[in-house]
Every structure is written in C-alpha cells, then in structure tokens.
Amino acid sequence: PIIGRFFLLCARLIPLLFLLLHFTFVQCDITDGNAEHLKREHSLMKPYQGVGSSPSSQWDFWGSTLVTSSYVRLTPDERSKQGSIWNTVPVYLKDWEMHIQYKIHGSGKKNLHGDGIAIWYTKDRLHPGPVFGSNAKFHGLALFVDTYPNDEAADRSFPYISAMVNNGSLPYDHGKDGRNAELGGCSSEIRNKDHDTYLAIRYSKGRLTVMVDIDDKNEWKECIDIGGVRLPTGYYFGASAATGDLSDNHDIISMKMYQLMVEHSPDEDNLDWTKIEPSVSLLKSPKDNIDDPTGNFRSTPLTGWKVFLLLLCALLGIVVCGVVGAVVFQKRQERNKRFY
Ligand SMILES: [Ca+2]
Numbered sequence: 422p423i424i425g426r427f428f429l430l431c432a433r434l435i436p437l438l439f440l441l442l443h444f445t446f447v448q449c450d451i452t453d454g455n456a457e458h459l460k461r462e463h464s465l466m467k468p469y470q471g472v473g474s475s476p477s478s479q480w481d482f483w484g485s486t487l488v489t490s491s492y493v494r495l496t497p498d499e500r501s502k503q504g505s506i507w508n509t510v511p512v513y514l515k516d517w518e519m520h521i522q523y524k525i526h527g528s529g530k531k532n533l534h535g536d537g538i539a540i541w542y543t544k545d546r547l548h549p550g551p552v553f554g555s556n557a558k559f560h561g562l563a564l565f566v567d568t569y570p571n572d573e574a575a576d577r578s579f580p581y582i583s584a585m586v587n588n589g590s591l592p593y594d595h596g597k598d599g600r601n602a603e604l605g606g607c608s609s610e611i612r613n614k615d616h617d618t619y620l621a622i623r624y625s626k627g628r629l630t631v632m633v634d635i636d637d638k639n640e641w642k643e644c645i646d647i648g649g650v651r652l653p654t655g656y657y658f659g660a661s662a663a664t665g666d667l668s669d670n671h672d673i674i675s676m677k678m679y680q681l682m683v684e685h686s687p688d689e690d691n692l693d694w695t696k697i698e699p700s701v702s703l704l705k706s707p708k709d710n711i712d713d714p715t716g717n718f719r720s721t722p723l724t725g726w727k728v729f730l731l732l733l734c735a736l737l738g739i740v741v742c743g744v745v746g747a748v749v750f751q752k753r754q755e756r757n758k759r760f761y
Pocket of ligand 1: 536567568569570571572595598
C-alpha cells in the first residue's frame with residue numbers, strides 16, 4: 422500500500438508540474454503595461470478628446486491626418502499623401518516604454534502598396550520631410566514600419582520593421598529602405614489584418630527593445646534588442662506616414678507611454694540628460710543590461726533553451742519519483758523476505 426500511495430502521489434505531482442509550467446507560460450503573455458505608470462500627457466487614446474480642436478490638446482497633427490473618434494488616419498489609401506501626429510509635451514522620463522496600436526490596410530496587392538509608418542522620438546516635432554512624411558536628418562530615434570521594398574535587390578521580405586538612431590548627420594536613405602543605418606529589424610506581416618497590430622518600444626539603461634504583436638494573441642515577439650544606445654530626455658514622440666505612387670490607409674489607434682521605474686547610480690542621476698547626443702556604441706554587447714527591476718513589462722516569450730530546461734526539470738522530477746519508488750519497492754520486498 423505504501424508503494425501504491427507513493428505512485429499515486431507521483432501521478433498527482435506530474436499534472437501539478439505541468440500546471441506550474443502552464444502558469445509560467447501564461448505569465449509570459451501579459452501584454453498590458455502597468456496602468457499606474459501610464460503617462461497620460463504622452464499618450465494618445467480614443468476618443469482623442471480635443472485633438473485638433475482644443476488649444477490645450479497634447480497632440481498636434483499635420484498634412485493628410487484625419488482624426489475620427491476611433492482612429493487617427495495619417496494617410497488615406499490615396500497617392501502622394503503625407504501626415505503626422507506629434508505630442509506637444511517633451512518627455513523627461515529616463516526609462517520608458519511606448520505601446521503603439523496601429524493598422525495598415527488598403528486595396529493594393531502584395532508589394533503594390535506603400536510606404537509605411539514611422540514612429541519618432543526626436544528633438545524636432547512637426548518637421549515635414551521625405552522620410553515617411555518627416556525629416557530625413559533627424560536627431561533621435563526612429564522606428565520604421567516599411568511596407569514597400571524600394572531597393573529591389575533587397576533580400577528580405579516586406580513589410581520590414583527597423584530602427585535607426587541619428588544625431589542629425591546621416592539622412593535616412595529611402596531608396597535603400599534605410600539599410601545603411603539600421604540598427605536591427607525584422608520582417609512582419611502586418612498589413613490587411615482583421616485585427617489591430619501592436620508595437621512596443623522600450624528604452625531603459627541604454628537598451629533598446631522593440632517587440633511586435635501581429636496575431637492578436639496578446640503575445641509579444643522580439644524584433645530588435647540592442648544595447649549601448651544613448652538617447653537624451655526632452656525629445657518629442659510622434660508618428661508619421663506617407664504614400665507615393667502606391668498607397669495604404671495608415672491608422673494609429675493608440676500610443677500609450679509607460680514610465681519604467683528603474684534606479685540609476687547617483688553619477689547617472691546627476692548628469693544633464695537633455696544634453697546627451699543620440700548615439701549607439703555597437704561595441705557594447707546587447708546582453709549587458711538584462712536587469713529588469715520593474716516587472717511591469719511583459720517578459721519575452723520563453724526561448725528554446727528555457728523551454729528545454731523546464732522540460733528537463735520535469736523529466737528529472739519524474740525520474741526521481743521513479744527511482745525513489747523503485748527503492749521503496751525493493752526495501753519493502755526485502756522486509757517481506759525477512760518475515761517469511
Ligand atoms: Ca521602403
């Protein structure tokens with residue numbers, strides 16, 4: 422009966438183990454930032470109250486941008502349009518995370534649509550230009566959701582999401598889809614989805630992380646993750662889009678800014694962060710700043726080796742149960758022998 426009970430216990434433990442595994446996975450899927458840390462003055466949300474009509478509004482827009490009660494359309498699905506929307510309040514947060522809910526859709530078939538959306542964290546705002554409707558020689562960070570391959574030799578699949586940090590010296594090369602200056606990127610099938618698509622940009626302790634969610638499953642997938650990025654405070658957030666010979670509707674549904682609660686050394690705190698020049702030291706390993714003291718940000722989905730380790734632990738648990746069971750069984754047999 423002891424052995425029987427022991428195996429029963431093991432049999433009960435195994436589902437518990439899997440339940441534990443399940444919760445580990447579920448916990449990795451939380452996509453919402455912590456509402457407490459939402460910065461309303463830097464967030465654009467439905468129904469966009471006062472945007473474009475009230476002088477106290479914290480968002481300005483330009484060009485073809487149309488604000489309705491359920492989306493901000495930067496460009497319609499028409500040729501040669503440019504539009505943008507910009508936060509009027511400079512961001513003085515040292516560590517932040519921006520979640521963008523957007524939708525790019527139109528009647529064009531594959532590769533017959535364009536050009537895409539850019540998300541900006543820059544020194545100048547409302548500065549029209551040739552790069553998705555904005556200035557090519559910008560100061561700061563840009564994230565491009567590029568839907569059209571201008572460079573026909575490109576060996577990558579579009580839409581393509583990429584990031585660039587600029588100190589004003591290097592223009593974004595539209596003809597090459599910005600490839601000369603990109604810090605990282607990924608292909609992402611974001612167009613003509615039935616649901617909205619999401620982007621998260623996180624900047625904390627010199628580390629820039631971009632995550633995408635295109636399947637409406639509340640799951641972030643890593644797109645860009647690099648260290649050694651220096652960005653000042655006091656810049657502005659914005660979004661812009663452009664169409665050319667080819668077009669699409671470029672819609673922003675929301676932009677939500679979260680403050681990340683991160684401690685800095687006194688030396689870092691005493692610096693004037695507004696004086697920092699945007700730069701990237703590519704020599705620095707991106708894996709240098711892994712710490713995440715906030716915990717309010719979704720974790721990345723489990724990577725292959727983590728799943729392997731968890732499964733290995735589960736297997737070890739089962740093996741240990743089996744061995745202990747066998748030993749108990751043997752001891753019991755020996756005792757039985759003694760009695761008979
Ligand atoms: Ca392009």
